[in-house]
Amino acid sequence: KAKDAGRNRVQFFDPKMQIAVSARATLVNDLYCAIHYQQFILFYQIQVNHHGQIVGVEALLRWLHPQKGMISPAQFIPLTEETGLIVPIGDWVLDQACRTLALWAKDPATQNLTIAVNISVVQFNKDDFVHKVLNKLKHSGANPKRLKLEITESLLANNIKDVKAKMVDLQQHGITFSIDDFGTGYSSLSYLKQLPINQLKIDQGFVRDIIHSRNDKSIAQAVITLAKSMDLQVIAEGVETNEHRQLLHRMGCNFYQGYLFGKPRKLEELNLLNITNVTKP
């Protein structure tokens, strides 16, 4: 730091920092272009029940950058939240998801599948969020009961009254809620009984080493027990092996998502037939 270097020395701007700043500016600029040129793609990853039947999918955003190729959301979502760009991008995601739901509604084989959409705190906290979601559903003709919103505990850290009012409004229209990455946030558990939540999602961080880590297993078990006792659904994410699935099943978890059942794919490449090539527990 400049101060540590001493008062009489002139400290120049760290060139590494300069690069970071300009890289960020370039990325922000590229993100504006991405919206304009529609460089986003929505991938879908299937979610199954304990019979291996598909119950729905999670929509996961991808950015097809003209030079850098496919960029994962972890690399650009935080920046879109800081700049507010997540709002138009999130609108696009919801539009796509509603369209897919409307499409699926026409076929008995797909009409009961849900689509879970990740919602950023920034997006949810906009005054017109509820209005927007309802409008998109109405416009597309999608069944609100098939739309699930994945929110995180960070949303529940403050203005819980506002959050509750919006959730109740959406829930009354049939929309359901899942708490993503459950157990990784800092919120108190008391919100669970105050809010219209349908599902807890066990974070993949607890699933990854669940076979060998007693701690991870204990946490996953606590989430499952909590969910059951509050009549909430519980789904595990990051299920990669049969061992994962079998253990989670024995622990009482009924829904799974992960590479074992399928990686996130484009709509056209999604295989919505039942998963049969997996050993049953």
Ligand code: C2E
């Ligand atoms: P998330 O919602 O917790 O999504 C789960 C992540 O785990 C996804 O990463 C998914 O591809 C990955 N995953 C699924 N199964 C497995 C598995 O078996 N093993 C491993 N190692 N990973 C698995 P992805 O697609 O890179 O998304 C990262 C995060 O970006 C998401 O985490 C979500 O928080 C955020 N995100 C994605 N799409 C959107 C979006 O449309 N809007 C917002 N606001 N955030 C999004």
Ligand code: MG
């Ligand atoms: Mg999610």
Ligand code: MG
């Ligand atoms: Mg998650």
Ligand code: MG
């Ligand atoms: Mg996660």
